[in-house]
Amino acid sequence: MNVRSPNATRxxxxxxGLTLFNERGYTGTTxxxxxxxxxxxxxxxxNHYPSKEALLFAIVDRVxxxxxSVLSETLRGVGNDPVAQLQAxxxxxxxxxxxxxxxxxxxxxxxxxxxxxxxxxxxxRRRRVRALFADVLRDGERRGHFSFGELGSADxxxxxxxxxxxxxxxxxxxxxPAGPRSADDTAALHGRLALRIARGGR
Amino acid sequence: MNVRSPNATRxxxxxxGLTLFNERGYTGTTxxxxxxxxxxxxxxxxNHYPSKEALLFAIVDRVxxxxxSVLSETLRGVGNDPVAQLQAxxxxxxxxxxxxxxxxxxxxxxxxxxxxxxxxxxxxRRRRVRALFADVLRDGERRGHFSFGELGSADxxxxxxxxxxxxxxxxxxxxxPAGPRSADDTAALHGRLALRIARGGR
DNA sequence: CCGGAGTATGAACGCTTGTTCATTTACGCG
DNA sequence: CGCGTAAATGAACAAGCGTTCATACTCCGG
Numbered sequence: 046m047n048v049r050s051p052n053a054t055r056x057x058x059x060x061x062g063l064t065l066f067n068e069r070g071y072t073g074t075t076x077x078x079x080x081x082x083x084x085x086x087x088x089x090x091x092n093h094y095p096s097k098e099a100l101l102f103a104i105v106d107r108v109x110x111x112x113x114s115v116l117s118e119t120l121r122g123v124g125n126d127p128v129a130q131l132q133a134x135x136x137x138x139x140x141x142x143x144x145x146x147x148x149x150x151x152x153x154x155x156x157x158x159x160x161x162x163x164x165x166x167x168x169x170r171r172r173r174v175r176a177l178f179a180d181v182l183r184d185g186e187r188r189g190h191f192s193f194g195e196l197g198s199a200d201x202x203x204x205x206x207x208x209x210x211x212x213x214x215x216x217x218x219x220x221x222p223a224g225p226r227s228a229d230d231t232a233a234l235h236g237r238l239a240l241r242i243a244r245g246g247r
Numbered sequence: 248m249n250v251r252s253p254n255a256t257r258x259x260x261x262x263x264g265l266t267l268f269n270e271r272g273y274t275g276t277t278x279x280x281x282x283x284x285x286x287x288x289x290x291x292x293x294n295h296y297p298s299k300e301a302l303l304f305a306i307v308d309r310v311x312x313x314x315x316s317v318l319s320e321t322l323r324g325v326g327n328d329p330v331a332q333l334q335a336x337x338x339x340x341x342x343x344x345x346x347x348x349x350x351x352x353x354x355x356x357x358x359x360x361x362x363x364x365x366x367x368x369x370x371x372r373r374r375r376v377r378a379l380f381a382d383v384l385r386d387g388e389r390r391g392h393f394s395f396g397e398l399g400s401a402d403x404x405x406x407x408x409x410x411x412x413x414x415x416x417x418x419x420x421x422x423x424p425a426g427p428r429s430a431d432d433t434a435a436l437h438g439r440l441a442l443r444i445a446r447g448g449r
Numbered sequence: 450c451c452g453g454a455g456t457a458t459g460a461a462c463g464c465t466t467g468t469t470c471a472t473t474t475a476c477g478c479g
Numbered sequence: 480c481g482c483g484t485a486a487a488t489g490a491a492c493a494a495g496c497g498t499t500c501a502t503a504c505t506c507c508g509g
Contacts (some may be wrong), residue, residue, distance in 0.1 A: 054456085060382035071358065072274035088499075090459050095498065108507060128307065154356060158275065175421075182292070198436040207421045210439055214411045220379075226401065234400040238410055241443050256486080278467060290469075291487045299467065 055093040057083045059107075062100045067147040071101055071155040085233045092168045102163050105156050106149035108168045115141045116177060127185030131209075133244055136236035138213045146217035153214065158199065179204040182243055191243040258296040259285045264302045271351040273303050282359075304365050308367050310350040311372045317343045318379060325376040329387030333411075333445055336383065338438035341413045345430045348419035355416065380408040384445055393445040411441045 061082035066073040069247045076097055079085045094100045119137040125131045140150050158169045184192035193201040213235055222232055263284035267276040278299055282289045296302045321339040323332050344351050358369045384404045387393035397402035415437055422433055 058351065070359070072272060072276055075495080077495090086458055087497085088459075090380075091498070157272070168295050196436055198432050201436055203421070204433065205440060207417070208410070208437075208444075211413040211417045211420075212410035215409070215417070216414075219409050224459055231398050231406060234403055234406050235396055235410075237398050238407060238444060239342050241446075242440060244443075277465080279465090287486095288488055289467085290489075293468070294486055 046096065046199060052240060054083070054085075058085075058090060058093055058100065062104055063147045063151060066101065066151045066155055071151070071158045078188075098158075101151075101155060102159055104148065105152045105159065105167055108145060108152045109149075109167065111145070112138075112174065113170070114143060115119050115216060116174065123137060126188065126190075127181055127188060128190050128240065128244075129189075130181050131178075131185065131239050133235040134178065134238035135209055135213055136232040139235040140232040143220055143222075143231065144214050149214065149217065175206065178210055179203060183242050186242060193243075205242050208242050212238065256285070256287075257411065260287075260292060260295055260302065261305060261415075264306055265353060268303065268306065268353045270356055273299075273353070273360045300362065300437045302361070303353075303357060304361055306350065307354045307369055310354045312346060312371065313347070313350075314340070314343060314376065315372070318376065328388060328392075329383055330381050330392050333387065333393075333441050334438040336380065337411055337415055337441035338434040341418050341437040342430060342434040344416060345422055345424075345433065346417050351416065351419065359385065377408065377412060381405060382413055384408050387445060394417075395445075407444050410444050414440060414444075 058079065060075075061079055065078055065082060069078075076087050076090060079092055079097075079100075085155055091098075094103070116134060119133050120130065122131045152167075156164060158196060159167060179202055182193075182205055184190055186193055186202065196205075198204070216231065216235065220226075222228070222229070227232075261354055263281055264276075267280055267284060271280075276408075278289050278292060281299075290381060292302075296305070304411065306417075317339055319329060320331065321335050325335045342433060354369075358366060381404055384393055385393070388395055388404065395407060399405075400406070418433065420436065422430070424430070428436075
């Protein structure tokens with residue numbers, strides 16, 4: 046009956062899960078809705094995923110893999126100048142979040158529904174991303190490119206890196222693909238805004 | 248049986264809903280869990296709220312009321328200098344989010360589960376908050392205190408105001424009340440970071 | 450042309466969901 | 480003291496949940 050390439054159905058389920066989890070949330074989505082979306086019977090889903098939870102983990106895990114490679118490839122493509130690094134990271138990660146709004150929203154919002162073990166592994170990955178940005182800021186401060194001391198608060202690096210990260214991670218919440226500004230423009234803009242946050246001014 | 252003041256039970260349910268919705272999400276929380284949390288029977292909940300959904304709306308609506316008054320009172324307490332306005336708004340709103348992590352997280356994450364009419368009203372309120380920050384930025388730019396033109400992107404005000412707002416709204420995601428930095432410190436820090444974002448640097 | 454592997458079906462499973470309701474309990478007030 | 484009202488009970492409801500399974504279909508290699 047099925048002439049598709051292997052795993053094509055698995056992929057279609059993955060994609061439908063992305064759409065539905067994004068719109069209704071994980072607990073707000075039904076296996077039957079999922080089956081309807083791919084024109085399948087609820088039982089057939091279980092030929093491809095052992096459980097609804099496994100689908101969520103597949104979704105969350107994959108987008109974290111992709112995020113990790115975006116960040117590490119960006120870092121590889123730029124020198125070791127913290128200014129260039131920060132700008133490139135913020136821009137690339139912004140572009141990533143614009144390109145994958147469903148994936149990133151589900152990952153950021155619904156990972157809490159994973160069982161403890163898998164949730165912990167996700168928390169660890171996301172901590173590593175935070176640490177990456179914080180390290181770049183600290184490195185840049187030490188080398189005189191960024192300044193946080195004048196902010197008058199101990200360890201302003203944490204707050205500043207979270208400000209940058211949150212700006213980037215939530216871009217899809219307001220960015221309109223049909224709007225006047227292109228994704229590339231917005232990515233570049235976020236790169237410069239990240240520098241404003243880190244470098245300080247006036 | 249109940250010697251409490253009127254509406255005390257209603258308030259306890261409100262609070263338990265806050266805790267549970269925050270931890271497990273709205274759809275992930277059960278009326279029975281809710282009842283357990285306030286030492287009541289599921290049926291008794293319905294003496295105080297007509298539905299689970301009504302409880303969610305009460306929660307979301309109240310925190311929006313509070314947010315609105317925090318913002319308008321902050322604005323009233325400061326002059327009409329855009330720099331002072333932005334700094335005060337960012338600081339006050341940060342303090343608000345640190346003080347009410349459950350409320351703001353539920354409001355920001357679970358309002359999508361409200362029925363269309365109520366969801367629309369929430370969306371409208373939240374758009375008004377975005378507009379408030381954007382207006383302050385535009386006003387400040389016009390009067391020469393902020394600059395976005397050098398960012399090289401049309402209407403950078405939108406991106407900048409969203410960067411500020413997301414920094415503020417997500418502070419509870421990383422701020423640790425048991426950590427070394429106080430809430431007031433963090434609020435003030437965010438006030439200054441908002442100026443960095445708006446004013447630009449170097 | 451046959452057989453086996455992979456996939457889909459559709460009915461069913463036990464359980465949980467939000468909600469209802471007749472009944473009982475408790476309390477404040479006259 | 481006793482009445483009326485508000486609140487809590489506990490059992491029940493229908494509907495929906497994630498998941499299972501015996502069965503049937505379809506395709507491809509030998």
